Amino acid sequence: MNSLTNQVYPVIWHNDEVLLIDQTRLPHEYAFVEIRRSDDMARAIKTMIVRGAPAIGVAAAYGMYLGAREIETDNRDEFLTRLEQVAEQLRSTRPTAVNLFWAIARMLKIAYETLGTVDEIKQTLFHTAQNINAEDLQTCQAIGDHGLTVLPNTPEKLTLLTHCNAGALATAGYGTALGVVRSAFREGRLERLFADETRPRLQGAKLTAWECVQEGIPVTVITDGMAAHCMKQGLIHAVVVGADRIAANGDAANKIGTYSLALVAKAHNIPFFVAAPLSTVDFSLPNGSKIPIEERNPEEIYKIGDTTITPTGVEFYNPAFDVTPAELIAAIITEYGAFAPGELKHYQEKQLV
């Protein structure tokens, strides 16, 4: 954390290495992990030391540079073949967040397009990783501000609900859904944020709540099953979540539990918004049915801390994401503005790959 501004940057380039905030230790410990090699970056993504779609993209971009730096050859073809292997290892870490694949594709493309020595390609890769990081920060600030244009006009001070963590920790900084919350807070339009705890890994209770505390944003943590009740009581004015992969028609994959939240929001006539950069859109998928859904270790369900909470002899199913159909989404908030999911296709040519 930048001590002057309270800004949280989960991926930092410092002294020729990457520093990652260890998100598995928050909120109790604010510690960094030093990453010097691409295989360490792959491990950090897989074990969720770094997580959240845009942050994974930034981390993977640096992972590509670190991998490039390790390749000892002056032969361009050999270098590119080995860079493809680095890309493959990074791609195999987590399947759902498309920003990972987007960032790797952008890094590979620039490597192939750079005509010059291997050292020059390495330099270009470094600058591209830096750009991906800097662009995401600006993108999130734009998303936050565009979000203000679609939030309900009344009451003057809103109570928003979010799920998982789509904050500074999940991006280069500032956040997508939490970026909208931050912008609303800055403009005096936020009464309070309700944060779903987000079973099983508790990103809401641990990470979103921690970020809010850093900035003095009033936050109430609820368990996931309480959202419908809170809506029925009139406590929530709008829902804002992030996304891991959005199909061309606007169907949006996000943390497991998001789909149920969209359904209960619809039942209570509460607008449901998805905030995400264009790098989260997978224009190759016409709809959400083919979005790969990561399944994680069942231990995340049956263990709380070191304690096993279930009897022996039961089975588990642990999908990490679900897909919210576009018709439940009032608007998708991007760096280019907030618009209906059906409008997304008009922005395809703006995606930088």
Ligand code: MRU
């Ligand atoms: O499994 P995680 O913690 O990586 O999942 C994160 C989410 O689902 C976020 O909502 C999403 O990546 C958007 S982050 C701006």
